[in-house]
Amino acid sequence: MTAPDPRLSINQATIKHADLATALAVTAEAGIEAIGLWREPVQEVGLATAARLLAASGLRFTTHCRAGFFTMPEGPARRAAIDDNRRAIEEAATLAAAGAPGSTAVLVLVAGGLPDGSRDLVAARGRVRDALEELVPDAEAAGVTLAIEPLHPMFASDRCVVSTLGQALDLAAGLPAHAVGAAVDTFHIWWDPDVLSAIDRAGREGRIATYQVCDWKTPLPADVLLSRHYPGDGIIDFASLTRAVVATGYDRDIEVEIFNEDIWATDPAEAVRRTAEGFAAAVSPHLESRA
């Protein structure tokens, strides 16, 4: 087997049932150079231990997943959410400092859905902007980039009121690009008739905080949240999307983040091997420089 693409990063969600030490080990042992982490397994061992394990792994750190969920109106729940985002910013900064050179301090933000009983998407989206403005000073102080992640519109009511990359860029407009960017995830945006121009715009505005890849396939499973697949197993055109991202000058790591019950049931080392294989076939050919 050839070496994995040096730009491939395993997002820990892909091997959800592995604890942090296992996730780091199987990733490094596969010859992969980078990893994106999730808050829950990091908190399970504690941030200091997580940072030590990450440093020992020799892996680059690419993103911290995830914070956000701040669409509720002002009140104690919103204050708790903002506080939690501040903690996540600190975690992202600590982990990025612990990762190998080339690590990036990126915190992925999922905005949250409509508050219970509300039908007012416009107001919910406005509160996303409010939260970003409130968090910018913390992000700047910590040297962290907040990555607004547009989620597929099938999640617009219950998970994320930000549905397109263009909308994420509109929400970020006027805020410093080193503090607020967007997560460009093929699974969520492949269908968008404006996706290529939105990627170009994201590049011009300096806001591609992370590029993430996984595939879309139908029929969707009963839980549509778990409908993500290895790159190449579905219908997403990684050629056009990846070339558009590369054309902006994006030259950092690329994560594969898959939520899928079958893949989660796979031995983590095997899931990582399959991820690297899919990435090499579906994504690597469209990157400018390859090992």
Add this chain to the structure above:
Amino acid sequence: MTAPDPRLSINQATIKHADLATALAVTAEAGIEAIGLWREPVQEVGLATAARLLAASGLRFTTHCRAGFFTMPEGPARRAAIDDNRRAIEEAATLAAAGAPGSTAVLVLVAGGLPDGSRDLVAARGRVRDALEELVPDAEAAGVTLAIEPLHPMFASDRCVVSTLGQALDLAAGLPAHAVGAAVDTFHIWWDPDVLSAIDRAGREGRIATYQVCDWKTPLPADVLLSRHYPGDGIIDFASLTRAVVATGYDRDIEVEIFNEDIWATDPAEAVRRTAEGFAAAVSPHLESRA
């Protein structure tokens, strides 16, 4: 119970298991004035009989559902699809002529998904435009308006490569508005950050061929195609969407089209009653003039 809104039209899909005669009867008996029909139950009795039954019902005819499915490359399958669309245009014209005064000759088009083995959305979308251009003379000759229906992006790969109202309008650009319009269906477009400006544009361009309402609620059922609900039972903001449609000058009937196993299992007369009730509560208050 108060009389149903005079602008409410029952789309036959809402009472899918009723045959044509039953669908017409329960709709008329509920005091509803209009109906949208589906091709299969019409073909089951034959077009001439369907037209006679419709005329006898005294109902207005609002849309014929549905044709389209023309994303495949040139070849026999594409020719068969185009021919089928021509038949559907004739059916729509015949039924509109048989309906009560105020009937509209509108044929709803669902574009179709990616052809098997293809990842090329751009090409598939181009072939939708090609098909429209080919069908315009037939539509004009028959006095029928083709209504491109953008479907929710969760259907973009396997059912409809047209995902937003703005995209539908782009596909129609330059074609005569009396022959090519768009179906504005709340279920498919409520999430779109640009939905209100797209509705305004559709109005200015004279392309709102039909306004259809039903609701969105999560969790989605195992078959996401069947995730539509009575107006008011979910999270769609019918106030802003309906007011935007009314502001364009749209003054015709409004269909309720619901795919939902539970509703299909309901007695059709009861489903129609519930539909009228939901419409009166969620949609009627936002129409300019009410009976």
